[in-house]
Amino acid sequence: xxxxxxxxxxxxxxSKRYTVENxxxxxxxxxxxxGEFIFLTGPSGSGKSxxxxxxxxxxxxxxxxxxxxxxxxxxxxxxxxxMLRRRVGVIFQDFKLLGRHxxxxxxxxxxxxxxxxxxxxxxxxREIVANVGLIGKLEQKAIELSGGxxxxxxxxxxxxxxxxxxxxxxPTGNLDRDRTNExxxxxxxxxxxxxxxxxxxxxxxxxxxxxxxxxxxxxxxxVK
Amino acid sequence: xxxxxxxxxxxxxxRQNLTNQAMTILVVALSMLLLLFFALFSFNLRHFxxxxxxxxxxxxxxxxxxxxxxxxxxxxxxxxxxxxxSVNYTSSEDAFRKLKKYLADEQQVLEGVxxxxxxxxxxxxxxxxxxxxxxxxxxxAELSTWKEVSKVQYGQEWIDRLEVFSGLTQRALxxxxxxxxxTTAFVVANTIKLTTYARQDELEILRLVGATNMFITGPFLLxxxxxxxxxxxxxxxxVYATTxxxxxxxxxxxxxxxxxxxxLPLSYTAAIxxxxxxxxxxxxxxxxxxxxxx
Numbered sequence: 001x002x003x004x005x006x007x008x009x010x011x012x013x014x015s016k017r018y019t020v021e022n023x024x025x026x027x028x029x030x031x032x033x034x035g036e037f038i039f040l041t042g043p044s045g046s047g048k049s050x051x052x053x054x055x056x057x058x059x060x061x062x063x064x065x066x067x068x069x070x071x072x073x074x075x076x077x078x079x080x081x082x083m084l085r086r087r088v089g090v091i092f093q094d095f096k097l098l099g100r101h102x103x104x105x106x107x108x109x110x111x112x113x114x115x116x117x118x119x120x121x122x123x124x125x126r127e128i129v130a131n132v133g134l135i136g137k138l139e140q141k142a143i144e145l146s147g148g149x150x151x152x153x154x155x156x157x158x159x160x161x162x163x164x165x166x167x168x169x170x171p172t173g174n175l176d177r178d179r180t181n182e183x184x185x186x187x188x189x190x191x192x193x194x195x196x197x198x199x200x201x202x203x204x205x206x207x208x209x210x211x212x213x214x215x216x217x218x219x220x221x222x223v224k
Numbered sequence: 225x226x227x228x229x230x231x232x233x234x235x236x237x238x239r240q241n242l243t244n245q246a247m248t249i250l251v252v253a254l255s256m257l258l259l260l261f262f263a264l265f266s267f268n269l270r271h272f273x274x275x276x277x278x279x280x281x282x283x284x285x286x287x288x289x290x291x292x293x294x295x296x297x298x299x300x301x302x303x304x305x306x307x308x309x310s311v312n313y314t315s316s317e318d319a320f321r322k323l324k325k326y327l328a329d330e331q332q333v334l335e336g337v338x339x340x341x342x343x344x345x346x347x348x349x350x351x352x353x354x355x356x357x358x359x360x361x362x363x364x365a366e367l368s369t370w371k372e373v374s375k376v377q378y379g380q381e382w383i384d385r386l387e388v389f390s391g392l393t394q395r396a397l398x399x400x401x402x403x404x405x406x407t408t409a410f411v412v413a414n415t416i417k418l419t420t421y422a423r424q425d426e427l428e429i430l431r432l433v434g435a436t437n438m439f440i441t442g443p444f445l446l447x448x449x450x451x452x453x454x455x456x457x458x459x460x461x462x463v464y465a466t467t468x469x470x471x472x473x474x475x476x477x478x479x480x481x482x483x484x485x486x487x488l489p490l491s492y493t494a495a496i497x498x499x500x501x502x503x504x505x506x507x508x509x510x511x512x513x514x515x516x517x518x
Contacts, residue, residue: 056432085434096429100240112233113435115226157433 007031007067008165008196009055014064016050016220024050025220027064032198034164037191039207040200042217048200051217052167055198056088057081069164086114089158089166093173095150099143103134103153106142110161128160129153132186148179155186159195166190168199172206180206230442237443238450244419245451251415252455253462255408256500260463260488262404263496266397267488273390275484282348282364282378288316290344290372298372302346305366307359309351316340343374405499412500413507416448420511427512437516444508452504456497463488 009032016025025047032038040048053059055068057076066073069087076084089110097106104125111121129135132152137145142153151171158166168187172180184206191197201207207214216223238245284302295313302311314322319342324331350360360378368376420427430440467487474480488496 079436082431082434082436085432090432096425096432098426098429101236105236109429109435110433112229113430113433113439115229161433 006033008034008036008069009198010065010067011051011054012065014051014054014061014066016047016054016059017062023220025054025061025217028217028220028222029064030215030222032196034196035191035194037187037197037199037212039210039212039214040198040217041202041204041207041214042223043202046217047220048202048217049169050220052090052169052198052200055165055167056090057084082113086110086161087163087165089161089163091151091154091158091166091168091171093170095142095147095154095174097142097150097153097157100141102139102141103129103145103156104138106153107156107160110157114161124160125156128156131189132156146179147174148176148182151175151179151183152186155183159190163195165196165198168197170201171199172201172203226439226442230439230446234443234446234450237447241419241423244422245447248415248419248451249455249458252412252451252500252504253458255411256456256459256496257462259401259404259408260459260493260496261466262397262401263492264463264467264488266393266401267492268485269393269397270390271486272483273386273393280360280379280382282350282360282367282376284346284348284367284373285343285375285377286345286372287374288340288343294372295344299346302348302367305363307351307363309349311349312347314345314347316342316344319343319345409503409507412503413510416451416504416507417511420444420508431516440516441509441512444512445505448504448508449501452501453497455504456500459500460493460497 009030011028011030014025014028015023017023028047028051040051042048050059054061054066054073057073061074064074068084071080071084071087073084098109107125107129108121111124116124126135126138129138132155134145134149134152134156137149142150145153151174155171166187172183175183180203187197187199199206286298290298299311299313302308317339320334320339323342324334327333348363350363364376364378367373427440464487467485471485474483474485
């Protein structure tokens with residue numbers, strides 16, 4: 001369902017309860033404007049990943065409403081979920097790549113699901129893989145790449161279909177400082193081109209000297 | 225376009241997971257092998273019973289007063305009955321000659337006996353193509369109503385036994401066959417379930433990038449089609465080769481020279497290959513259901 005609003009992501013009194021004892025999020029309300037780059041931080045188990053999962057419909061809220069790019073997630077039917085996921089690129093700490101497939105195959109996946117022609121897929125994959133600096137490794141299997149390279153492939157896959165929103169769940173968690181800086185540079189570039197980025201991390205160094213908005217979660221509650 | 229991508233993905237998946245594919249095809253082939261051998265046994269048993277039955281003829285004894293001139297007309301009437309393969313006339317004299325020959329050294333028992341004491345008869349063979357036990361009964365019943373006929377013999381006891389045996393084995397085979405089919409479906413479905421579990425990361429990634437259920441399941445169902453086809457074709461080939469081999473062994477043995485081992489008809493093999501494909505596709509669809517939620 002389309003909804004006209006200035007915010008590209010809007011959560012209103014959202015709670016998520018997994019079990020009676022396990023309340024992952026408690027009445028969280030949050031707005032993210034189009035083109036914004038926000039950091040979502042907090043200790044492990046504070047609800048960062050749950051919040052991101054709610055935004056790409058990997059989980060459903062127990063209470064409250066969520067709107068993402070004009071879509072009301074609480075009313076989405078299972079057949080509409082793929083449409084939402086094509087509008088939201090997701091990057092994980094563990095990359096989630098098809099290890100035995102090539103870099104090209106992994107990145108092309110996001111375009112193949114759209115039913116694009118092979119020539120279009122090839123052109124766009126080459127462009128984006130060149131942008132992340134891996135054009136020389138296009139035909140290499142993902143499993144043969146270093147951690148930093150795998151994360152760049154994951155980023156390329158997340159952005160190749162030009163989604164307006166990127167959700168990054170601890171994308172630098174498995175990387176050293178140099179690889180982390182490379183990933184952060186890529187994120188800044190994407191944001192400069194107008195992509196809204198929600199970046200979940202517990203590494204405070206990443207936003208110490210930044211002007212970006214920082215949202216802090218503790219025990220499932222928004223504290224900042 | 226999507227269909228083309230699904231086909232391409234299925235081929236790529238087969239290449240990427242050759243070991244899993246080979247294992248699944250092997251399990252399908254072994255399960256189908258059991259079913260095929262069972263069907264082969266069942267079919268050959270029925271074939272054997274029918275062959276045996278079709279060799280049983282009907283003997284029609286005529287009344288002695290039937291004039292010789294009416295024999296050709298009677299012959300024609302019998303030949304025109306539905307499902308008759310051959311009719312042979314034996315006159316009283318021929319029957320006497322045959323009896324003498326049969327008695328060989330004991331011919332003296334026939335001394336002084338009138339050469340016409342045996343009634344003339346017709347020996348009838350039912351057409352093998354339309355043979356069934358009921359048809360023998362019908363023909364025999366009809367012939368016994370003719371005024372020229374004194375007695376009709378057709379191995380009543382043999383036919384009754386054959387019928388009971390055939391009915392019992394048929395029921396036992398259908399029951400056992402159904403059980404085997406269920407077991408086959410269960411084994412195949414579970415093997416596919418295991419291979420689907422092994423690829424759940426891939427399914428998760430596909431869902432993550434916004435693949436529809438059709439996009440995700442399409443290649444898996446296509447692979448299941450190939451697995452079902454390849455497995456059942458492999459099993460059919462093995463059973464065919466075994467049948468040929470056994471037939472060549474039997475034909476060399478003097479005791480079993482007459483026994484004919486026949487391979488399953490096309491309709492049977494087509495049903496087993498089709499069934500194998502359906503079992504594989506259904507097993508895959510059921511296994512994938514849980515991965516497609518949310």
